[in-house]
Amino acid sequence: MSQSFTEENYLKAIYKLSRRSDKGVSTNALAERMETKASSVTDMLKKLAAKKLVNYEKYQGVTLSKKGQQIAVDIIRKHRLWEVFLLEHLGFSGEEVHQVAEELEHINSETLIDRLDKFLGYPKYDPHGGPIPDSKGVFPEPKRVKLDELEVGRKTKVMGITEHSDAFLSHLKKLGLELGTNFHLKERFDFDRSVEIELNGKTVQLSYDVAKNIFVSHNS
Amino acid sequence: MSQSFTEENYLKAIYKLSRRSDKGVSTNALAERMETKASSVTDMLKKLAAKKLVNYEKYQGVTLSKKGQQIAVDIIRKHRLWEVFLLEHLGFSGEEVHQVAEELEHINSETLIDRLDKFLGYPKYDPHGGPIPDSKGVFPEPKRVKLDELEVGRKTKVMGITEHSDAFLSHLKKLGLELGTNFHLKERFDFDRSVEIELNGKTVQLSYDVAKNIFVSHNS
DNA sequence: ATCTATTTTTAGACTTATCTAAATATTAGT
DNA sequence: ACTAATATTTAGATAAGTCTAAAAATAGAT
Ligand SMILES: [Mn+2]
Ligand SMILES: [Mn+2]
Ligand SMILES: [Mn+2]
Ligand SMILES: [Mn+2]
Numbered sequence: 410m411s412q413s414f415t416e417e418n419y420l421k422a423i424y425k426l427s428r429r430s431d432k433g434v435s436t437n438a439l440a441e442r443m444e445t446k447a448s449s450v451t452d453m454l455k456k457l458a459a460k461k462l463v464n465y466e467k468y469q470g471v472t473l474s475k476k477g478q479q480i481a482v483d484i485i486r487k488h489r490l491w492e493v494f495l496l497e498h499l500g501f502s503g504e505e506v507h508q509v510a511e512e513l514e515h516i517n518s519e520t521l522i523d524r525l526d527k528f529l530g531y532p533k534y535d536p537h538g539g540p541i542p543d544s545k546g547v548f549p550e551p552k553r554v555k556l557d558e559l560e561v562g563r564k565t566k567v568m569g570i571t572e573h574s575d576a577f578l579s580h581l582k583k584l585g586l587e588l589g590t591n592f593h594l595k596e597r598f599d600f601d602r603s604v605e606i607e608l609n610g611k612t613v614q615l616s617y618d619v620a621k622n623i624f625v626s627h628n629s
Numbered sequence: 630m631s632q633s634f635t636e637e638n639y640l641k642a643i644y645k646l647s648r649r650s651d652k653g654v655s656t657n658a659l660a661e662r663m664e665t666k667a668s669s670v671t672d673m674l675k676k677l678a679a680k681k682l683v684n685y686e687k688y689q690g691v692t693l694s695k696k697g698q699q700i701a702v703d704i705i706r707k708h709r710l711w712e713v714f715l716l717e718h719l720g721f722s723g724e725e726v727h728q729v730a731e732e733l734e735h736i737n738s739e740t741l742i743d744r745l746d747k748f749l750g751y752p753k754y755d756p757h758g759g760p761i762p763d764s765k766g767v768f769p770e771p772k773r774v775k776l777d778e779l780e781v782g783r784k785t786k787v788m789g790i791t792e793h794s795d796a797f798l799s800h801l802k803k804l805g806l807e808l809g810t811n812f813h814l815k816e817r818f819d820f821d822r823s824v825e826i827e828l829n830g831k832t833v834q835l836s837y838d839v840a841k842n843i844f845v846s847h848n849s
Numbered sequence: 850a851t852c853t854a855t856t857t858t859t860a861g862a863c864t865t866a867t868c869t870a871a872a873t874a875t876t877a878g879t
Numbered sequence: 880a881c882t883a884a885t886a887t888t889t890a891g892a893t894a895a896g897t898c899t900a901a902a903a904a905t906a907g908a909t
Contacts, residue, residue: 415866436887449867451888456865468874468887499744509738516736518729524719635896656857669897671858676895688857688904 414515417484419453420462423473424481429564433470482546487522488514489535494525496536551626557602557617559594559625566591569624584613634735637704639673640682643693644701653690702766707742708734709755714745716756772847776840777822779814786811789844804833
């Protein structure tokens with residue numbers, strides 16, 4: 410089965426919005442992202458559901474099916490590979506790139522994208538650090554960043570620590586943080602570089618001394 | 630104003646079909662080329678006429694307006710530049726290339742195509758000898774080839790001669806060949822390198838001695 | 850010049866993607 | 880629990896591109 414550009418853009422949008430909350434994506438969030446009306450979104454969700462690309466129940470939000478997710482990941486692969494090409498080989502810069510990649514990502518040829526991948530030397534990250542899935546849809550190991558450098562708003566995961574004292578370890582435990590814990594970076598306060606995170610519904614404050622010793626994933 | 634993929638494909642088809650007859654292109658010819666129905670063609674011609682991209686009067690066939698021609702030539706430029714990229718840089722071959730270029734030609738970014746042109750070194754011909762118009766829509770001088778070297782199956786045109794005797798000139802005249810005459814190279818016979826061409830519906834044989842003295846265009 | 854075959858256009862219908870306005874369901878505040 | 884605000888869905892329209900079947904125009908052949 411084949412998808413229209415529009416369907417592909419919806420699938421990608423659902424994928425991206427899903428990464429910041431494990432509940433289904435709301436109709437309005439999708440409408441805002443797609444710059445369209447909620448009613449149009451409802452129409453499209455019905456169609457995608459009929460094609461078994463999403464799980465959708467009215468009023469309950471939407472999630473991607475296995476198949477829908479595969480397609481979304483493939484579009485992201487194409488988008489990022491084209492961005493690498495545009496930036497590294499054609500000398501593009503900044504926002505221009507994204508707009509053009511937004512169209513190129515829908516060109517439908519497996520041969521094309523696999524050869525482009527080879528031509529580019531199988532890059533693992535696009536120029537903004539976004540990970541590029543391989544032709545099987547597998548993402549590379551996420552880049553690690555210290556929590557004090559992570560962009561505010563990111564959903565992330567504890568990947569490691571750089572301080573191993575008992576005091577630090579027990580402090581983390583009390584906060585509910587351990588290797589693999591997923592959380593959301595809500596805010597960073599300039600005056601002391603402390604951060605506010607949300608994990609499992611709880612809001613927690615971390616001082617700069619804590620944040621600078623935690624490695625977190627930089628993907629998604 | 631912007632065009633849909635479909636409109637662009639129609640404009641390109643009209644352009645190509647126009648090159649072998651100075652009358653308007655017929656609805657049926659277009660329908661066959663576009664692999665669609667005559668009624669669909671009529672619908673589209675009305676729309677293109679409303680946009681002033683074609684000159685159309687019912688039952689009289691269609692020709693491109695100045696603006697329509699500019700668009701068609703630009704699509705051809707994009708198509709051929711992408712084909713050069715696919716063949717020379719991604720290692721594509723043959724028919725694969727054409728199908729992918731058929732989609733890439735509709736990506737809408739002047740910056741993209743001009744940078745691609747630069748990246749490719751401003752090629753003047755695609756790998757099959759098709760001339761590539763520049764960013765102003767100007768085609769390069771067509772390549773000239775001796776008729777005895779032209780690929781069988783080509784449609785071509787007399788571009789010059791390398792023998793100027795009265796005997797040769799009158800022979801050409803009798804055959805119906807003169808500067809600018811369009812014809813179709815149907816066959817070449819190995820044993821004496823003579824060729825069979827078709828011009829204005831007539832089939833004509835030319836000996837190797839004649840063929841080797843005629844320059845023909847190598848584009849189209 | 851008339852009739853016939855072919856080409857082209859029209860009429861009416863369908864699909865996809867969109868919209869506005871109205872109806873309905875959910876959520877949040879009291 | 881009730882009500883008000885918000886979110887979502889439905890109903891009904893529109894525009895693009897296509898199709899089939901039927902009507903109309905043109906071209907070809909006697
Ligand atoms: Mn991008
Ligand atoms: Mn896109
Ligand atoms: Mn081609
Ligand atoms: Mn095309």
